[in-house]
Amino acid sequence: MSGELQHYDLPFWKKYIFSQDHKVIGIQYGITALIFLFFGFLLMLLMRWQLAYPGQPLPVIGKWFGEANMPDGVMLPEFYNQLGAMHGTIMVFLGVVPLAVGAFGNYLVPLQIGAPDMAFPKLNMASFWVYFVGGVIMLVSFFVPGGAANSGWTSYPPLANIATTGQTYWLLGMVFLITSSLLGSVNTITTIFQLRAPGLSFFRLPFFVWGQLIAAFLLLLAFPPLEAAGVMQLMDRVFHTSFFMPTGLMISGQPLDISGGGSVLLWQHLFWFLAHPEVYVLILPAMGIVTEIITNNSRKPLNGHKLMIYSVIFLGFMSFIVWAHHMFLTGMGTAISTFFQATTMIISIPSVIILSYLFITLWGGSIRFNTPMLFALAFLPMFGIGGLTGLPLGLSTSDIHLHDTYYVIAHFHYVVAPGTIFALFAGIYYWFPKATGRRMNELLGKIHFWPSFIFMNVIFMPMFIQGLAGVSRRLYDGGASYDFAQGVLHLNKISTHGAWGLAIVQIPFIINFVWSIFKGQKVESDNPWEATTLEWAAPNCPPHGNFLKPVKAYRGPYEYSVPGAKKDFSPQFEEHT
Amino acid sequence: MDFTKFFPLPVVASAHGHEVDLVIYLIHALMFVLFLGWGFFFIFTLIRFRKGKNPKASYTGVKNHISSYVEVGVALFEAMILIGLSIPFWSKQVNAFPTRTDTMEVRIVAEQFAWNVHYPGPDKKFGKADPKFYDKQSNPLALDRQDPNGKDDVVTINQLYLPIGNPVIIHLTSRDVIHCFSVPAMRVKQDILPGMSIPLWFTPTKRGKYEIACAQLCGIGHYRMKGYLTVESQEEFDSWLAQQISANAESGGDDDFWN
Ligand code: HEM
Ligand SMILES: [Cu+2]
Ligand SMILES: [Cu+2]
Numbered sequence: 001m002s003g004e005l006q007h008y009d010l011p012f013w014k015k016y017i018f019s020q021d022h023k024v025i026g027i028q029y030g031i032t033a034l035i036f037l038f039f040g041f042l043l044m045l046l047m048r049w050q051l052a053y054p055g056q057p058l059p060v061i062g063k064w065f066g067e068a069n070m071p072d073g074v075m076l077p078e079f080y081n082q083l084g085a086m087h088g089t090i091m092v093f094l095g096v097v098p099l100a101v102g103a104f105g106n107y108l109v110p111l112q113i114g115a116p117d118m119a120f121p122k123l124n125m126a127s128f129w130v131y132f133v134g135g136v137i138m139l140v141s142f143f144v145p146g147g148a149a150n151s152g153w154t155s156y157p158p159l160a161n162i163a164t165t166g167q168t169y170w171l172l173g174m175v176f177l178i179t180s181s182l183l184g185s186v187n188t189i190t191t192i193f194q195l196r197a198p199g200l201s202f203f204r205l206p207f208f209v210w211g212q213l214i215a216a217f218l219l220l221l222a223f224p225p226l227e228a229a230g231v232m233q234l235m236d237r238v239f240h241t242s243f244f245m246p247t248g249l250m251i252s253g254q255p256l257d258i259s260g261g262g263s264v265l266l267w268q269h270l271f272w273f274l275a276h277p278e279v280y281v282l283i284l285p286a287m288g289i290v291t292e293i294i295t296n297n298s299r300k301p302l303n304g305h306k307l308m309i310y311s312v313i314f315l316g317f318m319s320f321i322v323w324a325h326h327m328f329l330t331g332m333g334t335a336i337s338t339f340f341q342a343t344t345m346i347i348s349i350p351s352v353i354i355l356s357y358l359f360i361t362l363w364g365g366s367i368r369f370n371t372p373m374l375f376a377l378a379f380l381p382m383f384g385i386g387g388l389t390g391l392p393l394g395l396s397t398s399d400i401h402l403h404d405t406y407y408v409i410a411h412f413h414y415v416v417a418p419g420t421i422f423a424l425f426a427g428i429y430y431w432f433p434k435a436t437g438r439r440m441n442e443l444l445g446k447i448h449f450w451p452s453f454i455f456m457n458v459i460f461m462p463m464f465i466q467g468l469a470g471v472s473r474r475l476y477d478g479g480a481s482y483d484f485a486q487g488v489l490h491l492n493k494i495s496t497h498g499a500w501g502l503a504i505v506q507i508p509f510i511i512n513f514v515w516s517i518f519k520g521q522k523v524e525s526d527n528p529w530e531a532t533t534l535e536w537a538a539p540n541c542p543p544h545g546n547f548l549k550p551v552k553a554y555r556g557p558y559e560y561s562v563p564g565a566k567k568d569f570s571p572q573f574e575e576h577t
Numbered sequence: 578m579d580f581t582k583f584f585p586l587p588v589v590a591s592a593h594g595h596e597v598d599l600v601i602y603l604i605h606a607l608m609f610v611l612f613l614g615w616g617f618f619f620i621f622t623l624i625r626f627r628k629g630k631n632p633k634a635s636y637t638g639v640k641n642h643i644s645s646y647v648e649v650g651v652a653l654f655e656a657m658i659l660i661g662l663s664i665p666f667w668s669k670q671v672n673a674f675p676t677r678t679d680t681m682e683v684r685i686v687a688e689q690f691a692w693n694v695h696y697p698g699p700d701k702k703f704g705k706a707d708p709k710f711y712d713k714q715s716n717p718l719a720l721d722r723q724d725p726n727g728k729d730d731v732v733t734i735n736q737l738y739l740p741i742g743n744p745v746i747i748h749l750t751s752r753d754v755i756h757c758f759s760v761p762a763m764r765v766k767q768d769i770l771p772g773m774s775i776p777l778w779f780t781p782t783k784r785g786k787y788e789i790a791c792a793q794l795c796g797i798g799h800y801r802m803k804g805y806l807t808v809e810s811q812e813e814f815d816s817w818l819a820q821q822i823s824a825n826a827e828s829g830g831d832d833d834f835w836n
Contacts, residue, residue: 076797077797077798077799077800078797081794081796081797081799084794150797151794152794156754156755156793156794158753158754158755158771159754159755159794159795159796162754246771246772246773247772248708248752248771248772249752249753249771250688250708250711250752250753251689251753252689252753253711253713255708262772263772264755264770264771264772265770298626298634299634300634300635300636300638301636301638303638303639329757329766329767329768330768330770331767331768331770331773331775332671333671333672334664334667334668334671334672337664337667337671338664338667341659341663341664342659345652345655345656345659348651348655349648349651349652352611352648352651353644353648355615356615356644356647356648357644359615359618359619359622360638360639360644361638362619362622362623362626363622363626363638363639364626364631364634364635364637364638364639365622365626365631365634365635365638366626366627366628366631366632366633366634367622367623367626367627367628367631368628369627369628377623380615380619381612381615381616381619384611384612384615385612388608388611388612389608391604391607391608391655392600392601392604392605392608395600395604395658395659395663396663396667397596397597397600397662397663397666397667398597398600398601398604398663400597400764400765400766401586401597401598401601401761401764401766402601403766403792404757404759404766404792404793405792465585468584468585468586468601469585469586469587469761470586470587470759470761470790472759472790472791472792474794474799474800475799475800476797476799476800477800477801481800481801481803482788482790482803483788484587484761484762484787484788487585488585560634560636561633561634561635561636562636563636568633568634
């Protein structure tokens with residue numbers, strides 16, 4: 001790597017555009033993913049208008065979307081379905097995963113393990129650019145005839161097979177996104193196995209690195225089946241094969257000219273074989289971030305550190321054998337449903353253990369409530385709600401009533417929105433000084449946190465009630481045409497107003513983020529939070545190659561308040577404390 | 578205080594509905610207890626161990642094993658619901674179909690965006706269907722009216738009539754995309770997969786008119802793919818059926834179009 005260090009005067013485009021430095025790539029991922037998150041959020045705001053005010057013209061901006069989507073500002077169901085499918089796809093595959101894994105993973109894993117870079121810097125660059133192309137394809141798909149994909153982020157055939165051209169773009173885009181994740185996961189795994197600093201045994205790895213390692217394994221092993229399935233659906237659409245098309249289909253009364261003989265369930269199995277582990281890809285990096293911040297700001301070692309590591313390994317393994325709990329209602333018999341119910345109940349145990357230890361770690365601490373800590377603390381009960389409400393969906397009996405209702409929407413949004421997204425915000429506030437040498441403003445941070453916390457609950461809590469009342473998801477009118485939904489329809493307005501509120505209180509974040517890059521308060525120390533892990537041994541805005549002198553790990557990652565030590569933190573990289 | 582009052586569940590109108598609700602109540606009870614327990618611990622800890630109150634953190638923290646007991650408790654409770662309720666329920670409701678002689682059988686063919694209901698009539702035999710007889714308006718199920726079994730068959734669209742108290746088996750098929758047959762009041766929901774015929778059964782126990790919803794995204798009309806289930810007395814049902822059959826015979830036997 002010392003050879004690498006000499007190429008200091010790279011031309012601009014090599015340094016910032018086609019960079020091979022994991023930190024630059026991490027930031028590229030981060031900015032791109034934040035923009036996509038924002039875009040996915042805007043799509044959802046449009047949907048929320050239609051759900052709260054079905055059939056009413058959207059004032060002022062409604063007309064901008066064209067006659068094909070919103071004639072006179074009134075949304076058509078065609079457009080609603082596009083928005084739904086693309087909100088889900090963009091949030092998951094272009095927003096949260098690239099931010100959690102591509103940005104945080106890329107930026108922090110080498111620093112936290114004391115490595116000069118990722119194991120394969122060129123591959124790393126390739127994975128970002130492949131992701132970028134996938135994102136562009138998804139965006140372009142809004143402008144093809146018939147608009148973007150409209151069969152849900154799950155793209156179940158036959159509906160997806162007979163959908164408009166946008167679905168073909170969706171599949172192509174997914175092939176790029178999956179390829180990008182596969183390249184990235186190979187890189188992360190190799191890096192963690194090969195490039196750890198001397199003394200950094202697996203049990204001394206920060207929990208964040210563990211989260212990234214397990215997430216990388218999940219991506220590596222779960223994505224290939226979906227990539228295969230995506231190519232098969234592409235064949236069905238473009239070359240008229242019938243992998244997912246059974247014999248005898250009639251669309252609007254016309255027999256479909258296909259050979260038939262395929263299976264619609266095959267897609268669901270292949271899809272959920274990825275998409276369930278994918279949920280853990282969304283959550284493990286978040287747990288990692290939260291663990292770092294909670295230990296740091298309670299000035300305490302992590303309780304049950306080893307047990308947490310065993311739990312996360314077990315969780316990763318189990319996440320491969322629960323997928324069919326998304327398919328209880330496809331006509332599943334008792335034997336299979338018993339298996340998937342049992343695995344689902346079992347996987348709840350390590351999640352409960354991890355969450356419990358994060359709570360317990362706070363006991364006896366000396367807790368500081370700065371902005372990153374507030375977001376990290378809020379993650380715990382929010383993820384708790386998301387996780388617990390998975391239980392009734394994992395029991396096939398209660399799933400009969402709750403399947404495909406707003407209860408499901410509320411459940412997984414508690415996991416990913418006030419859960420993962422809060423953890424990601426926490427991480428941005430926490431590592432901002434390392435990346436920029438400046439702090440984000442605390443006051444603006446708190447103005448960002450408190451209303452966000454309230455609005456998230458205003459948005460999603462009512463959806464549990466609607467779901468229990470039986471309102472289906474993916475309804476263009478939010479349930480307005482059903483009598484049994486009338487009693488809970490007014491909640492649609494509450495959710496929507498909450499979403500507006502949430503949008504508004506992101507403004508302080510955006511201002512804070514941009515302003516602090518240039519004008520934020522400079523930090524004097526390389527270790528402003530008085531933390532213990534290796535990334536704080538590197539100078540702020542670490543140069544290409546990361547560390548100025550070789551690093552070594554002398555102890556575990558969370559040695560805070562060690563009795564007899566001079567300071568209340570004993571960094572991994574200091575021999576004597 | 579009745580815990581179940583907090584749940585905005587729809588009325589239950591089927592024999593097994595309460596069993597579904599029981600699982601919902603029990604698992605939510607576990608969730609509430611856990612959440613409140615964690616919540617109290619969390620808030621107490623944040624206040625008690627804030628920096629101002631506790632300037633020096635403890636290196637060891639919690640030494641007892643209460644959390645392990647909690648985890649074992651959670652696991653046991655989950656196992657109880659799973660083994661005691663959910664698995665037996667599934668094997669009864671999904672694998673063991675009623676054999677009583679008064680069991681009704683109905684076929685439903687879903688399509689974008691309607692429910693075609695097919696009654697076998699008094700002979701309890703479904704008439705044959707063949708795509709060549711298909712006509713969107715007059716014969717949406719493509720029934721062969723010459724088939725003796727089909728003479729007394731009745732077809733309705735978006736209207737399902739059932740007598741109260743009899744078990745009913747519904748054979749669900751789709752001719753285009755995946756739909757999902759959902760009647761919240763009956764606590765039944767079943768995906769309908771093209772290429773497969775999936776049976777479902779329940780016993781309606783309350784008279785009334787209930788909504789049938791499609792619960793799986795099936796295209797632009799998904800939100801309005803709505804039907805009605807009317808549960809009435811056996812006599813009312815029988816006279817309705819007889820009326821339909823005679824109307825069929827009068828109109829030459831090929832037309833019964835309810836909307
Ligand atoms: C914080 C703001 C968010 C709000 C208010 C929101 C709102 C919604 C709503 C209302 C729906 C249901 C639409 C329907 O059923 O018709 C939905 C669907 C969905 N959302 Fe979100 N969402 C948010 C963030 C996220 C995030 C961060 C993710 C993922 C990481 C996400 C992933 C999804 C997915 C996968 C679907 C299902 C799409 C489908 O039906 O195919 N959402 N969201
Ligand atoms: Cu449908
Ligand atoms: Cu539907």
